[in-house]
Amino acid sequence: MADIHDFQADSxxxxxxxxxxxxxxVVLIVNTASAxxxxxxYQGLETLYRRYREQGLVVxxxxxxxxxxxxxxxxTEIGAFCEKNFGVTFPLFARIDVNGSNTHPLFQQLKQAAPGILGTKAIKWNFTKFLVRRDGTVFARYAxxxxxxxxxxxxxKLLAE
Incomplete structure (x- = not known):
């Protein structure tokens, strides 16, 4: 089975x-939205990133x-919004689809590795989070x-492993 290191995404x-x-x-992957x-x-995600990045966390x-x-x-507007309103310094990527026929391959992998409630693969809403171990495998999915x-x-726990 693939891990997140097998994928590319556009910045x-x-x-x-x-x-x-x-x-x-240790990677925390989040599908985000500005409205x-x-x-x-975003503020909490940035806080985590700043607090733990020296120990090996990336958001x-x-x-x-x-x-x-x-x-x-x-x-461009997304990046400016995140920086201005929440001081985001963690990496942001180009807008993608997380469900449907145009689902980004990374999110296909994440959903396969960590299904949601009752085994559903679909992402229900913005800010679904996937925590990934250092080896690129999914540890957990969060609503x-x-x-x-x-x-x-x-x-x-993952940073200490």
Missing amino acids: LDGKPVDLAQYRGK CGYTPQ LGFPCNQFGAQEPGTN SASKPQKLVTDIE
């Missing part, structure tokens, strides 16, 4: 990013416009309502 400026560069890191009730989680944000059209902006600070125990 906000359209350049391909090989996720193999995150080998050896969602959960958008304030990766993947904007998605599939839920209530809550991410309608261009990649949109799970605030970033609720992941601290799991993040610390």
Whole structure:
């Protein structure tokens, strides 16, 4: 089975990013949106990133416009919004689909490795989170309502491994 290091995704400026560069890191992958009730989680995600990045955590944000059209902006607008409103410094990627026929291959893998409630593969809403071990395999999936600070125990566990 593939792990996250086998995939590429485009950065906000359209350049391909090989996720193999995150080998050896604990990775928190989140589908994000700028006009969602959960958008304030950007602040919590940034707090986690700043608190644990020196220990090997990286947060990766993947904007998605599939839920209530809550991410309608261009990649440039998305980046500016996140930086201005939440001081985001963790890597953000170009807008993608996380469900349907155009699902990004990374999210196909994540959903296969960590199904949701009752085994559903679909992502229900923005800010679904996947915590990934240093070897690139999925440790856990968290619902949109799970605030970033609720992941601290799991993040610390993976960082200590």
